[in-house]
Amino acid sequence: MTTIIDCLGVGKSFKGKVAVRDLSFQIEKGEVVALLGPNGAGKSTTIQMLLGLLEPSTGRITISGQNSKSKAVRERIGVMLQEVRLLDTVTVKEILQLVRGYYHRPLSMEQLSKLTGLDETSLNMRTEKLSGGQKQRVSFALALAGNPDILFLDEPTTGMDATARKTFWKSIRELAERGTTIIFTTHYLEEVEYAATRVLMINHGELIEDESPDMMKKKLVIQRISFLTDEVYRPETFQGLSVSDIRLDGKKVTILTGDADHLLKVLYELDLEISEVTVSRGTLEEAYSQLTDSREVS
Amino acid sequence: MKILWNECRLEALRVFRNRYFIFWSLIMPIVFYVFYTKVMVQDVGDPKLWEKHLLMSMAAFSVMGSSIMALGLRLVHERNQGWTMYLKTTPVSGVVYFIAKMVGQTAVHVFTIIVIFVSGGLVNGISMPAIEWITAGIWILLGAVPFLALGGLIGTMMKSDTASGVSNLIYLALAVLGGMWMPMEFMPKLLQQAAQWIPSYQYGAGAWSIIRGETPSLGGILVLIAYTFVFMILSIQRRRMQEAI
Numbered sequence: 001m002t003t004i005i006d007c008l009g010v011g012k013s014f015k016g017k018v019a020v021r022d023l024s025f026q027i028e029k030g031e032v033v034a035l036l037g038p039n040g041a042g043k044s045t046t047i048q049m050l051l052g053l054l055e056p057s058t059g060r061i062t063i064s065g066q067n068s069k070s071k072a073v074r075e076r077i078g079v080m081l082q083e084v085r086l087l088d089t090v091t092v093k094e095i096l097q098l099v100r101g102y103y104h105r106p107l108s109m110e111q112l113s114k115l116t117g118l119d120e121t122s123l124n125m126r127t128e129k130l131s132g133g134q135k136q137r138v139s140f141a142l143a144l145a146g147n148p149d150i151l152f153l154d155e156p157t158t159g160m161d162a163t164a165r166k167t168f169w170k171s172i173r174e175l176a177e178r179g180t181t182i183i184f185t186t187h188y189l190e191e192v193e194y195a196a197t198r199v200l201m202i203n204h205g206e207l208i209e210d211e212s213p214d215m216m217k218k219k220l221v222i223q224r225i226s227f228l229t230d231e232v233y234r235p236e237t238f239q240g241l242s243v244s245d246i247r248l249d250g251k252k253v254t255i256l257t258g259d260a261d262h263l264l265k266v267l268y269e270l271d272l273e274i275s276e277v278t279v280s281r282g283t284l285e286e287a288y289s290q291l292t293d294s295r296e297v298s
Numbered sequence: 299m300k301i302l303w304n305e306c307r308l309e310a311l312r313v314f315r316n317r318y319f320i321f322w323s324l325i326m327p328i329v330f331y332v333f334y335t336k337v338m339v340q341d342v343g344d345p346k347l348w349e350k351h352l353l354m355s356m357a358a359f360s361v362m363g364s365s366i367m368a369l370g371l372r373l374v375h376e377r378n379q380g381w382t383m384y385l386k387t388t389p390v391s392g393v394v395y396f397i398a399k400m401v402g403q404t405a406v407h408v409f410t411i412i413v414i415f416v417s418g419g420l421v422n423g424i425s426m427p428a429i430e431w432i433t434a435g436i437w438i439l440l441g442a443v444p445f446l447a448l449g450g451l452i453g454t455m456m457k458s459d460t461a462s463g464v465s466n467l468i469y470l471a472l473a474v475l476g477g478m479w480m481p482m483e484f485m486p487k488l489l490q491q492a493a494q495w496i497p498s499y500q501y502g503a504g505a506w507s508i509i510r511g512e513t514p515s516l517g518g519i520l521v522l523i524a525y526t527f528v529f530m531i532l533s534i535q536r537r538r539m540q541e542a543i
Binding site (some may be wrong): 053074077081085094101103142152296 | 301305387388
């Protein structure tokens with residue numbers, strides 16, 4: 001195994017406020033790493049430091065043993081950042097040709113359009129006329145333009161529709177099979193399950209988990225049970241159950257739990273007057289609050 | 299080199315695609331010109347000389363405007379849109395990006411000068427020796443360097459709105475104080491003396507000398523060079539300060 005990214009004791013503060021604290025991890029060649037954490041946890045700051053866009057206040061970061069600001073590293077990385085909007089008054093083809101020209105061994109236009117699903121019509125469109133999802137595809141194409149060994153993708157599927165997301169993750173898998181190292185952030189657990197080989201979780205600027213997706217899934221899968229009731233809610237009713245959060249909205253009660261099967265059984269055994277029971281999968285944000293809350297307690 | 303060429307070509311294309319550019323840099327100066335030489339003709343002595351003089355003023359006015367406004371605002375816009383940040387993750391150097399913007403803009407200026415010279419020349423049937431047309435054109439092209447540097451300085455501003463307001467104000471003030479809309483002789487005495495130190499006046503004055511068969515004054519050239527350095531140093535300093543965060 002070859003270490004691609006080496007992050008050692010990295011910290012960053014902005015005007016005395018700590019955004020990232022003592023972050024240490026190594027990423028090996030070919031790993032697909034999901035960087036997770038609640039909003040404001042320090043994910044974007046971490047990515048920007050990895051890319052050399054922000055200077056760490058403490059610690060050091062190297063990519064294949066080199067400074068991430070070096071030209072050699074820039075030749076090898078591809079980047080999709082949330083903060084970046086496409087250059088306007090140019091066509092998709094023009095912007096791709098321009099950026100391809102920055103690299104020594106760029107991917108061909110054919111390969112780019114195949115990997116990103118950009119067809120001839122979109123290629124000839126002006127960037128400002130594109131839909132949100134199409135813009136993301138173009139950003140993805142820009143990230144791939146230089147035929148990178150390392151991809152940094154910050155919430156890459158935001159704004160994409162279901163089809164676009166599917167094409168996107170299929171291409172990511174294809175690239176991973178070719179040995180591309182990938183670091184991404186996302187709000188969707190499905191994407192982590194589908195693509196990641198490792199999960200790093202950050203909260204309050206600290207690395208709190210470093211696990212395989214299977215292990216993480218157990219911690220991150222959360223279920224949401226909701227029902228209607230006329231009864232007045234009593235908190236002690238649910239005491240002793242694996243409940244992470246209860247929300248009340250008029251007659252509607254929503255319970256977040258790690259074990260929906262058990263909780264449902266209890267609910268029926270209690271013989272409460274409830275109707276319209278639904279069970280659904282919770283979002284990653286809901287799972288974060290469970291995971292981080294339980295940590296703070298323990 | 300190839301990167302620089304691609305970048306310049308695309309920059310120039312983007313400027314031409316901008317409707318505001320076409321309107322403010324091409325249509326407005328020509329409309330002004332026609333208005334002041336055909337409709338609102340002032341008593342300025344030799345009408346033929348005045349027509350030539352004003353044509354130079356308008357070409358300089360246009361090129362100065364797009365140097366300050368187009369370049370500066372585009373730099374601010376691209377930074378706010380995060381494009382500048384994206385470029386930092388690619389192997390292309392910031393210097394190439396910056397030079398390309400300047401050169402691309404200059405290519406657009408060649409076109410602007412030709413369009414304004416040809417249309418103004420045809421409107422009033424201006425005849426000048428070829429050498430005067432060419433040297434005046436080259437003067438307007440190269441004399442725009444301090445204004446490109448000023449555009450670069452405006453490009454370091456944080457907000458698009460502020461940058462747009464400030465650059466509009468500077469642009470109009472420079473045009474009026476530099477005698478581009480009205481000959482200097484009609485201005486108050488005090489202003490005429492101060493004008494020697496105003497870059498837009500020295501910029502226009504060079505072109506006005508050329509069409510009178512004279513060479514631009516050395517003092518004027520020095521003033522323009524001095525402003526170029528001042529604007530460049532200020533913008534390099536501001537960029538350094540911003541990157542230090």
